[in-house]
Each structure stands twice: as C-alpha cells, then as structure tokens.
Amino acid sequence: MQRAVIYARYSPGPNQTEQSIEGQVRECTKYAELHDLRIVGTYIDRKISGKTDNRREFQRMIDDSEKHIFDVIILYHTDRFARNRYDSAIYKHKLKENGVELRYATTDIPKGPEGIILESIMEGWAEYYSAELSRKIKRGMRESALKCHSTGAGRCLGYRTAEDKSLVIEPEGAKAVQTVFDMYIKGKSHADICRYLNDCGFRTAQGKLFNKNSVTHIIRNKRYIGVYTYDDITIEDGIPAIISKDTFHLAQLEAARRKTAKRPKEPKAEYLLSGKAFCGHCQKPLVGVSGTGKSGNKWYYYYCQESRAKRGCTKRPVKRDWLEREVVERTVAEILQPEVIQHIAKKCYDLQMEYRQDNSDVLFYELKLKDVRKAIKNTMRAIESGVKTKTLPARLRELENEEEALEAELAIAKASDFVITTDQIEFLLTQFAEPWECESEEEYHRRIIKCFVHKVFLFDDKLLIYYNVSRDGKTREQSEAELLEEALGEGFDKRSSGSTKTI
Numbered sequence: 001m002q003r004a005v006i007y008a009r010y011s012p013g014p015n016q017t018e019q020s021i022e023g024q025v026r027e028c029t030k031y032a033e034l035h036d037l038r039i040v041g042t043y044i045d046r047k048i049s050g051k052t053d054n055r056r057e058f059q060r061m062i063d064d065s066e067k068h069i070f071d072v073i074i075l076y077h078t079d080r081f082a083r084n085r086y087d088s089a090i091y092k093h094k095l096k097e098n099g100v101e102l103r104y105a106t107t108d109i110p111k112g113p114e115g116i117i118l119e120s121i122m123e124g125w126a127e128y129y130s131a132e133l134s135r136k137i138k139r140g141m142r143e144s145a146l147k148c149h150s151t152g153a154g155r156c157l158g159y160r161t162a163e164d165k166s167l168v169i170e171p172e173g174a175k176a177v178q179t180v181f182d183m184y185i186k187g188k189s190h191a192d193i194c195r196y197l198n199d200c201g202f203r204t205a206q207g208k209l210f211n212k213n214s215v216t217h218i219i220r221n222k223r224y225i226g227v228y229t230y231d232d233i234t235i236e237d238g239i240p241a242i243i244s245k246d247t248f249h250l251a252q253l254e255a256a257r258r259k260t261a262k263r264p265k266e267p268k269a270e271y272l273l274s275g276k277a278f279c280g281h282c283q284k285p286l287v288g289v290s291g292t293g294k295s296g297n298k299w300y301y302y303y304c305q306e307s308r309a310k311r312g313c314t315k316r317p318v319k320r321d322w323l324e325r326e327v328v329e330r331t332v333a334e335i336l337q338p339e340v341i342q343h344i345a346k347k348c349y350d351l352q353m354e355y356r357q358d359n360s361d362v363l364f365y366e367l368k369l370k371d372v373r374k375a376i377k378n379t380m381r382a383i384e385s386g387v388k389t390k391t392l393p394a395r396l397r398e399l400e401n402e403e404e405a406l407e408a409e410l411a412i413a414k415a416s417d418f419v420i421t422t423d424q425i426e427f428l429l430t431q432f433a434e435p436w437e438c439e440s441e442e443e444y445h446r447r448i449i450k451c452f453v454h455k456v457f458l459f460d461d462k463l464l465i466y467y468n469v470s471r472d473g474k475t476r477e478q479s480e481a482e483l484l485e486e487a488l489g490e491g492f493d494k495r496s497s498g499s500t501k502t503i
Helices: 018-034 056-065 085-097 113-146 171-185 190-199 212-220 245-258 320-334 338-354 360-384 391-416 422-430 441-452 480-489
Strands: 002-010 037-046 072-075 101-104 159-161 167-169 228-230 233-235 277-279 286-292 298-304 453-458 463-467 499-502
Touching: 002 018, 002 056, 018 037, 018 072, 018 391, 037 056, 056 085, 085 101, 159 171, 171 190, 171 212, 171 245, 190 212, 212 245, 277 286, 298 320, 320 441, 320 453, 320 463, 338 422, 360 391, 441 453
Parallel strands: 002 037, 002 072, 072 101, 277 453, 463 499
Antiparallel strands: 159 167, 228 233, 286 298, 453 463
16 A cells, blocks of 8 residues: 655635645545555645645755655645746656655546646646636735835835835834844844844744744845835835935845855756756666866766666767756657647547536535534524524524535536536647747747657667657556657658657
C-alpha cells in the first residue's frame, strides 16, 4: 500500500472559510480509500493564494518529499497545487525527482499521453481564471488608488484605514516605525532593533514579533514619507508622512553602506529536456553539462552519459539552446495545427467524460438543502405566530448550521462536476502557438516541452521526437529502446535531418 499525504489550501477572501479545507480533506480522504492509499500526513495553507509559492506548509511538503516519507500527494483539484505555470513546472519536477506522484481527488487525470496535455490545459485554465478575476478586482482597486484610499492589500505598520477608506496615522505603529529608522541610521543591527522593539511591546501590523525582514521592509517603504503607490500609480504626498524625506534618505545611504560586495550566486542552469532527451545510438539519457571557455563565456551542452564516460558511445554533445529551440519549433510546426488541435481537444474531452465522477451527489445535496430550508421556514413561521417553546430557537440554530454545511457540500459536488469543453480546450491549446506578452523565450520553451514532448532521441545527424498525442487512444508505456526499435522498424530514415512521431 502506497503512503499518501493530503495538501489543502484556500485563498484569501470573504467567501473562503475553514469549511473549504474540511471539504477538500474529506474528498481527498475518500479518494485515498477508493485507491488503496494510506494517509500518513496533511499539509494545510489557509488564506494564501496559489499564485505564489511563498506558502509555509507547501514548502514544508516539498522539503519532506526529499525524505521519502510518502509516495503520493493528493489534492482536491489541480489549482490547489499552483495557479502559476512556472511554479507548477518547477515543483512538479522536484517531486518527480523525489519519486512522489501527484493525484487529484476531483479530477482523475489518467496516466498517458493526453493525460499530460489535459493536466497542462487545466493548469492553464486555472491561471487564466485567476488572471481574469484579478483584472476585474483591479479595476475597482485602481479607482480607490487614484483617491489614495486603502485597497485592502494588507495593513501597513503605522497606518489605519478611516471610515472613508483614506489612510491615517496610527500613533503606536508610527512610533515603532520612527524607532526603526532612528536606530538603523545610528548603525544598530537588525537583531538589536528587533530585540528592542519586541522588548518594548511593539508588534508588526499583523500583531507578530519583529524580525530582520520586518526591519528591511520598513526601511525600504516609501509610504512612510507620504508616497502612495499602487501598481503603476505613484502619488507624492498622497498620504500623511511618518518620517521626513531627509531621514529616509539617510536610511538608504546606510543600507547602501551595509550592502556587501559579495558577488550574487549564479542561478543553476536549467535543462528543459532533462529526463526526456536520450542518445539515439545507445539510448542512455542525455545530461546537461556546462563550463566556462577561455574568453570567460559560459557554454551549455547536452551530453551522452556513455560518450562522456568513454564507454563505447561516440555521440557528440550538442548545444542546449539549439536542441531546445529545434524541438520547440518542430513541435509548433507539427502539433499546433488546426486538425491536430481538434484531435487533441476531442481526446482530452473524452478523457474527462470517461473519468467524470457520478453526478448524483449534486442532486442528493440539492434535495437535502431543499428539505432543510423548508424546515427553517416552518420553524420561523412557528416563532412568528407566537408559539413559545425553549426548543424552537435551538432548533432554528441547528437547522441554520445544517444549511451552511450542506451549501458547502453542494459547492464541492458542483465543482467536482466541472468539465472543460472541446472549444475551451482548443482555445487554450492555441495559446501555445506563440509566446505570451512579456513571456521570455525560456519560459515559452518550458511551456511547450512540458505539455507536448514525451521523449527525444538525438543522433548525430537527425532528431526523433515522440509527442504526448496517441493515434489510437491507447495508453502505452514503452522503454526508450522499445520506442526507438519501433521507429526504426517503421522505416525511420537515418539520413533525414529530423522526424516526429506520436505515441
């Protein structure tokens, strides 16, 4: 029996409550029972958006995956993991390296070619929904920002929101801010400042103890000199200042003095085809190798393990950027064509319908809710008619609590019944045809490779690509050698400069 953990999360907002967590955990537990999984732990993040990876329990779960204490993570839906495709790709890769599998309680995505594409589409749908909702909310917030009013985006120490939504100074918090600037300019360390503030009983805007990050955030915040900022809106003297501009300037000079000259750590090179690229001669995985030339320039290659270790294979290394770009360009040319997109959309839709959960739960909870609301109406009618008993008010409270619980259950049941239509899938697939606005080349390549590319075989003079698109709708698990043998057996031309295949 595999060991599993549950990850549950709900976003900030008035309609998000603890009942959301309870519903997610219940559905995940039910899924575990049906699939013979043993629950060994639960990770829960409350009032945190899926658009960020700054989630304490999420990060703890990722760290724990390295300890190999569980084999499977169960989530209520794909958007509980992340609503940001970059984060999703990075952390799923980490989990895969640690041998951990992701499962979804309400979206049973099967293994196989179209299952991979379907998961990418659902992640894209969640991100699209999140972005669309964000745009609608921002329109209202922008109007508030133009008036220098609170946008509700988190409290700032030293200010409070007045009844007309304007920001006014909160004396105790303002004193803490002034103390931070004064001690910082005098050369006191972050630790000394935090210790003094905490000992004096000061607390952050969230009511917590001060830490080093709290001090850094305060020192950098131009709001304390009266500058109101929101998105691309900046209004000088838009709000009351807590410190003078001279004081703020001195603090920035002190921050510059403290900044070390240590060279920032160079980010680790990423190889997008890692785990997907194989040597066409010996079928061993291609690994990423980097180095620095005599001129000081960095170079990045994909190298055959056997060739590099001089164990008989003569495959030459290839430049990372060339191979990834070649794979992406061929994928766009071969896969992102109208007839292929229609084929994939139908396959993905059929998969959803095949694995769709029985919808009887919706009807069950609707009928139960109807009965409870009828009972509430009858109880209210009895109270209004003058019937005096001690049990009626208690019964009314009991019914109202039951109504609230059933509404949550119904919402979960309806969410389980969500299906992305073929038109919606086609629309989302067309979004892969070219990079989005402000999307880097690397991000675009990552998106294409993650969604569509199954495996790549590289020879010295040709390229063989297998895609996550099946011809017959059957899921086939084949080894690298079997895939290559099949391709060569079907007349794959070794003289050709490139070739593509579906699996």
